[in-house]
Amino acid sequence: ELLLDEATRWDSAFVMLNRCWTLRKPLDRFLQQFLPAKKLTPMQWHFLEDLEVILEVPHVAQQIMSSEKTPVLSHAVPAFEEMIKWWEKIAILIPHCA
Numbered sequence: 001e002l003l004l005d006e007a008t009r010w011d012s013a014f015v016m017l018n019r020c021w022t023l024r025k026p027l028d029r030f031l032q033q034f035l036p037a038k039k040l041t042p043m044q045w046h047f048l049e050d051l052e053v054i055l056e057v058p059h060v061a062q063q064i065m066s067s068e069k070t071p072v073l074s075h076a077v078p079a080f081e082e083m084i085k086w087w088e089k090i091a092i093l094i095p096h097c098a
Contacts, residue, residue, distance in 0.1 A: 011062050014055035017048055050097050057086045 020027060024045070031039040040048075061079045091098035 011055070011059045014052065014059040017052040017055065020048065021052065050094065053090060053094065054087070054097055057083050057090070 028039060061083050065075065065079055
């Protein structure tokens with residue numbers, strides 16, 4: 001089942017992209033058959049793959065913060081610092097995402 005982006009969940013774009021990868025082949029077949037003008041090119045799929053890598057960073061941070069019984073503000077700053085470090089590593093490993 002495809003998932004839709006939700007305005008109330010800021011990480012839903014990551015979850016939606018992740019599901020698209022799981023369903024890529026059937027999604028491609030469906031688009032080819034019913035909406036050929038909307039079928040994604042290999043370059044578009046590559047862009048979505050890069051976007052998923054970028055969005056995974058805040059998704060993981062949010063999951064860690066949500067798993068705590070009592071999230072506290074003192075954990076938020078270190079979590080944001082880690083996110084910045086991860087994005088800096090991504091910028092080195094995948095320069096076109098910087």
